[in-house]
Amino acid sequence: MKTILTSLALLLSLALPSAALADCYVGYKAKQDSPLRLHYGVLALPGSCPAPSAAQATAASRLAAGGWTLLTVLSTSGAEPDDQMKANAGEYYLRY
Template sequence: MTQKILSLTLVSALALSLPAMAHAACVAEYKAKRDNPLELHYDVAQISGPCTIRNARTQLADQLSRRGLTLLKVLSVSEQ
């Protein structure tokens, strides 16, 4: 009886943790630039939080500005 309860508890815990493990990473495709001299960049970056262009724009603008780049456009976001 105790073994059945333990097995059932283990199966329940595993079933509840599967959605968290299956959560996909969000990837944003973007264009950026650097002035003097002009450099254009195209890249892909992983973002956290909601997989939306708005969220990607916010995160990427902060990350890129620290590298001396200006975000021009987020082309797309997708869950991988």
């Protein structure tokens, strides 16, 4: 009976998706030159929030690939952004 329960527990753990690590959401400001354009956005980093310098480096490289320069990281949080943050980020919510 014990082996049946152990096997059943193992089967269920394989069948159900494992709990994914929560994303880290980074709020930032970025710019483009010629002409000057600014935007606020939110990007997601997989897993728990890294050190501020690592979050800044990752955000800077992702934005640079899109032709943007990171100005500042405003916040990092393991909680999903609220509706106001999503609205403020607009088209830049999870774009990078």
